[in-house]
Amino acid sequence: MMPVVDGIEITTEGLTKVFARVRAVTDLTVRVRPGRVTGFLGPNGAGKTTTLRMLLGLVAPTQGRALVGGVAYADLPDPTRTVGASLEATSFHPGRSGRNHLRVVALAAGLPEGRVDECLELTGLSGAAHQRVGGYSLGMRQRLGLATTMLGDPPVLILDEPANGLDPQGIAWLRGFLRHLAASGRTVLVSSHVLAEVEQTVDDVVIIADGRLVRAAPLAELRRGAATIVRTPTPERLADALAGAGLPRPTPAGTPGAWRVPEVLPERVGHAAYAAGVEVHELYTETDDLEAVFLSLVTGASPPAPLVPTDPAPVQP
Amino acid sequence: MNRLLAAELLKIRTTRVWWGLLLGVVGLTAIGSVATAATAGLGAAGGRPGLPAATDPAMLRSIYTAGFSPAYTFVLVLGTLIITGEYRHQTISHTLLVTPRRTRVVVAKLAAAALMGLVYAVVAAVVAAVAGASTLAIRGYPVGLASTSVAGAVGLTVLGTAIWGALGLGLGILIRNQIAAVVTGIVGLILLEGLLALLLNVVHAGVVAKFLPTQASSAIVAGVSTGADQLPWWAGALVLLAWGALFAAAGTFTTLRRDVT
Incomplete structure (x- = not known):
């Protein structure tokens, strides 16, 4: 109109x-x-x-x-x-x-x-x-x-x-x-x-x-999410690759083999993995929980990642 | 400004309180004027003077202005409700959104309250005329409505009641709480003030008493003399007007300047 x-x-x-x-x-x-x-x-x-x-x-x-x-x-x-x-x-x-x-x-x-x-x-x-x-x-x-x-x-x-x-x-x-x-x-x-x-x-x-x-x-900017999710069979190598690129450490993202990187731009994570030759099966932005982002903004705390286990998930061979 | 006044009058007309109060005026006026007309000239016994005769001009004024005090009491309440109701029902925001200049709102409301006073006084005058005249006629006295002294007194009640409407509004702005404002209006301004005036007269300070709102309005009508020292009618009107302006101005500079939350 x-x-x-x-x-x-x-x-x-x-x-x-x-x-x-x-x-x-x-x-x-x-x-x-x-x-x-x-x-x-x-x-x-x-x-x-x-x-x-x-x-x-x-x-x-x-x-x-x-x-x-x-x-x-x-x-x-x-x-x-x-x-x-x-x-x-x-x-x-x-x-x-x-x-x-x-x-x-x-x-x-x-x-x-x-x-x-x-x-x-x-x-x-x-x-x-x-x-x-x-x-x-x-x-x-x-x-x-x-x-x-x-x-x-x-x-x-x-x-x-x-x-x-x-x-x-x-x-x-x-x-x-x-x-x-x-x-x-x-x-x-x-x-x-x-x-x-x-x-x-x-x-x-x-x-x-x-x-x-x-x-x-x-x-849309808020929706862009606070993290990137990566699924990889070699999380140690991913962690090294990210550290080499100056990106934060990944933490388990709940589902087996999925890791959560507190970096908003997936392209930076993808590039770091690619440059280090890390095998990646999935790479996406965490977007689903806008309410959590909102809550984190108004309470000042970091958004709770969905279903985060307290212990690191066992690494799948 | 005219459309603001029209809007204020529409607000009054679209709720029921104004005619409820008017019914009260009609009832009390009828009782007052019938009672005054029925007892005129009675009580004289053995050379002791009773009430003035029904033909006495002052008595006639009393009969036909019997509606004054009910009219000004009820329009005082109406004037108070016009503003306190806006706070009670949280409609004040609507009013101030349409008219952000708050003094314009106050002026429109003052005018609306005064106009309602006019309406109440005219209705009261008609009721008093019908009730008083028929009572006198039944008793076989001349009706006496044509007397210029009666016409003058009734005309002044209309003026006085209009001022009381504005006075009520001023009181309502000053005391935003509806119940507190109405109670202050009736108990403070009308009952306690009468008592205060009486006391002042007893201690020979009637000079002060005659400037109180109720005494000033009695002066406007100047019916049967209360024995108290009274102002001339026009000075009574001015004094009453000054009270209204004082309340409204005080209210405008306090309550109305406050944040509306």
Whole structure:
């Protein structure tokens, strides 16, 4: 699909927030690009919501800046038509119907009332439009939040844990919805504490832990894995070859004859083996456990290799 | 600004609390004005004066402005709920996302609360007119609705109630917790303040007492004299307005500047 909106970047520069005595966010510098879905990831309490709230002018940064298209949210001439945001710990009046909630926002933002029904339709809420929000399920509230963000048809979407409370069908629907928005050139920032939830949706990831940036990269780069797996009948010779090439020592990788080399690029391992004439039966990148990579990043520990035995496996002749 | 006010009024209209409170105003007003009209002129015995006669202009004002104190009490509560409800139901984020300039939100809410005060006061005036006039008619007294002194007093209750709405809003911003704000509004501002005013009058400090919100609003209507030293009606209105502005300004500079988490 051709981009239909002018891309707007979200940036933070040295963003820091100290609450009373708690450092919620520390020196966060991030760039979120248009036309892509960016996952804003981190464990609960990592500072994701605080960062988003600073971005939206609801929380004042202690230091640094958070900008949308180079402008602070509060200075945007028409915030609702620029940024659509749905935040956690934001709710609706239980006695007001979903449609009336949207009417209030549309009226305050100076948007045509027709957008209300369009957005209800878009998020599959038309049937419950006149029902009081008090009777909505969590999934329906998420949809109403999403409908609210879409009212101004904004080029930037900021969604805090939008998959919470959605059933598998809802998550699949959300994925398609966000992919479609990014494909039209919009900037989509989605926070989550579970990588698996957004793994199939996001292009880029920004990972924070304890309020600090841990990693900002395209997901593909993260997926590239942390190690190369080699299957060889002569592990001692492989170890020598790797040592000669300045690569780390292999450790048993679980399956008989398979060895794990903590080197990201398989071509370097393959070349070392080839140059030393080591027989290799298999050579591949360890990619399957993205969640483990994520966990290792947010806890600072090295990723646990799958099924690592404590003793070295007996070398097959 | 107009669309912000319209949005605030839509918020009020799309939940039920405003007409629940209005029902309270209607009920209390009807009781108040019937009771006042029914007892006018009674209690005089053996040369001892009783209540002023039903034809006394001050008595007529009392009957037809019986809705003032229910209206201002309930619109005080409504004004408080308009802002504290946003924090209680966590809708304040939506409001501030649409309108990041927080003072504009406060001004729109102040205006909405004042307008609701207007609505409550007009409804109360109509109820008092119907209930009071029919009671007087049943007792065989002239209805006295046409008197300019009555019309003037009723008009001023409308002004006073509108200011009370804004006062409630100011109180709500200052005390963000819904229950605390409502309790402070009713117990503190209305009950305790009446007691305080009484005490001040006893110790001959009525000069101070007349600047309290409730005393100032009694001054606006100036019905049957309470015997206390009262301000002229316009000064009462100004004093009440100053209280509202004080609360709203204090609230804007404290609560509303805070982070919304």
